Amino acid sequence: MDGLDALKVKYLTAVANAADEAGLEEVRLAALGKKGEISLKMRDLGGMEPTQRQAAGAMLNVLKDEIDAALRAKKAALADTALDERLRSEWLDVTLPGRPRPRGTIHPVSQVMEELTAIFADMGFAVAEGPQVESDWFNFDALNIPPEHPARQEHDTFFMNRAEGDDRPPHVLRTHTSPVQIRAMAEQGAPIRVIAPGRVYRMDMDQTHTPMFHQVEGLAIDRNISMANLKWTLEEFCRAFFEVPSVELRFRASHFPFTEPSAEVDIRCSWEGGQLKIGQGDKWMEILGSGMVHPKVLTAAGVNPDEWQGFAFGMGIDRIAMLKYGIPDLRAFFESDLRWLRHYGFAALDMPDLAGGLSA
Numbered sequence: 001m002d003g004l005d006a007l008k009v010k011y012l013t014a015v016a017n018a019a020d021e022a023g024l025e026e027v028r029l030a031a032l033g034k035k036g037e038i039s040l041k042m043r044d045l046g047g048m049e050p051t052q053r054q055a056a057g058a059m060l061n062v063l064k065d066e067i068d069a070a071l072r073a074k075k076a077a078l079a080d081t082a083l084d085e086r087l088r089s090e091w092l093d094v095t096l097p098g099r100p101r102p103r104g105t106i107h108p109v110s111q112v113m114e115e116l117t118a119i120f121a122d123m124g125f126a127v128a129e130g131p132q133v134e135s136d137w138f139n140f141d142a143l144n145i146p147p148e149h150p151a152r153q154e155h156d157t158f159f160m161n162r163a164e165g166d167d168r169p170p171h172v173l174r175t176h177t178s179p180v181q182i183r184a185m186a187e188q189g190a191p192i193r194v195i196a197p198g199r200v201y202r203m204d205m206d207q208t209h210t211p212m213f214h215q216v217e218g219l220a221i222d223r224n225i226s227m228a229n230l231k232w233t234l235e236e237f238c239r240a241f242f243e244v245p246s247v248e249l250r251f252r253a254s255h256f257p258f259t260e261p262s263a264e265v266d267i268r269c270s271w272e273g274g275q276l277k278i279g280q281g282d283k284w285m286e287i288l289g290s291g292m293v294h295p296k297v298l299t300a301a302g303v304n305p306d307e308w309q310g311f312a313f314g315m316g317i318d319r320i321a322m323l324k325y326g327i328p329d330l331r332a333f334f335e336s337d338l339r340w341l342r343h344y345g346f347a348a349l350d351m352p353d354l355a356g357g358l359s360a
């Protein structure tokens, strides 16, 4: 039988050159498949003389076995290469230290501060800050609370020490965020729209009071601001914050030395089975004090009261956090109990924004 050597060279070369398993399979089909060249030659054996057939058959079988062996060897080699490649690409340094998922959570007060900042920012309020250790003048006098004023007693103030012989009035731990109104107006003048969230301190402790708590001050000064703007702003805020179509607020006439007129604002809520719910029920929870900024306060901050007017409010952040997230006891906020923090805390990446939903 002629040409067997050529066939052998042809297929062994093709096997050697096959780049992957698919290419190798093509070579196998071309040689040994049903219609492969070697198979067709086998079929020709049938029409040969017996002696010729015997010789040719033996040679063909040898060739077939040789090609078959080459195919198998190459297939194993290709599989090894593929495995090596995978091992290389999936290499992992098992001696690297692990990266545990963060176990800490965002405290509800921090979360609520982010939420209310997002809402007020959307209304055009910037964030202002002031010190927690505040001078007597910023905390009281500038807010129209002179030394003999009875409101000073109501604030249960923590006083800092003065050096022996220094008889200036002592600094205080700020009793409210209102001094930031003065600082912001003194720095920026009018018109101005700011909120000032932060810690405040009063000597008070029961289920609804802690010596340190959080307020957010709001201040809007312009030429034509009225109580109506205050009411709208607070209602808008509450709807956005509590994520409900409507909330009911109650404005009660009140008195603060730094606003005139003044109003305290309560929100309708219910207490059922230890759970606070807002927007329904027959209870009212006081959440803020507010009013039109007193002309003396504007003057103290260097803003001309004949030209400018506006509203201010001070809201309890812990209170609205309790209401929104159904947290019954204020004191638990500051006990650092890990079980409480894991239960009420927020994932670190839950950044509230108005477009994405505040607390989704």
Ligand code: PHE
Pocket: 175, 176, 177, 178, 256, 259, 288, 289, 290, 291, 312, 313, 314, 315
């Ligand atoms: N500072 C007041 C308080 O702490 C709240 C308040 C702020 C009232 C601004 C009126 C205007 O009780």
